[in-house]
Amino acid sequence: MPRTEPIKAARGVRDILPAAIPLWRQAEQEAAAVAKRFGYEEIATPVIEQVELVERVGEQTDTVAKELYRLDKRGSQNLALRPEATAGVVRAYFEGGLNQGPQPSRLYLIGPMFRHDKPQKGRYRQFFQFNVEAIGGASPGFDAEVIELALSWLNDVGLQDLRLELNSIGDGKCRPAYLERLKDYYRPLKSHLHADSQLRLERNPLRLLDSKVPQEQPFKADAPKITEHLCDECAAHWADVRRLLDAAGIAYQLNPYLVRGLDYYTRTVFEFYPGGASGQQDALASGGRYDGLAAAEGWPSTPGVGFAGGVDRVVELMAASGQEVIAKPAADVVVIPDGELSIEAAEVARICRAVRSVAVDYETRSLRAKMKWANKLGAKWVVLLTPDVAKRRAAQLREMTSGEQTELDWVELPTRLA
């Protein structure tokens, strides 16, 4: 039975139509170009991973579990669509033996991620990230490097007005004692906290610091700051990262409330926001160090640092700032057969494709309608075939802007169009 309603796209996903592609490609090409300038190599990992990889490193209680696209069980494996790239890239680094090569491995990936987010502007269920990872490097130099790389990308796509927020969240050595202090601070306030935050207080107290609940905001100001409770190694790393950024002339704001909720994140965390945006707005790129991630996946303990940039949001800002890449016509040349000349038209198109993009009008309609179509397409030339002329393996070449028309042999077309 025919459907009454045409089938639409799934909720929260988008088509990128041809007119939007040039800006999109520009964002991706600048990403690849800046990554290469910094000596990063491209890697592509599957969009499906074992659920375990995603879950083991994901925040069980929180977003990742709720937002995960699980696939039906296939054979013995539970699979999911990747919600982010780092876990898969770290897995590939070991499985592919990159850990045996020169360290660190500098890797980048551009691709789609999937989260069952509540759809809204800037928040999609399939979105694209530019991911950069330096795996196998513990030096603060790499932290500063990926930050500089992220900034260069944003600048190269024309976004200048940005805010970089920076924090350190310590490591397995100093964080536990800090978390006790944080709990001690929040416990007397427990009855004033939102129910979710009351749970976090014992399970994941760091997340109290980035709570968005209005009634909890005043409590943050007097909460102990982790950067004041770092161990010597983390404090030295933290100072070095800031020194390196200062030396690079990269401005940043210290944000003691910028945290990550997972144990494997260590030391540096950072986020880039559009300059005018309030703290509530979504970041354009966020990243940090994850020295505990490899071990959380069951691989040998290996340090790493990186970031994920949101291509969708960057493209939206590029468009909002008036940037436009002039779309090229789909075809430079349109071949118009006037009459039953499909075979000849296809052959002429084949000849012209040696030098130009070519589209053929195979429709049976008036010459006038065909010329109109060529115009709409933005073609620079029309190659007109009529039965008499085509018999001699010749055609009329019309230059669309001047309207000049000349007859010439098919074999002459490539030199004329080049």
Ligand code: AMP
């Ligand atoms: P995250 O992996 O959550 O740290 O996100 C990294 C970047 O990806 C963010 O800064 C956003 O720019 C982008 N991003 C995250 N989630 C979404 C989404 N649902 N839709 C579009 N972009 C997103």
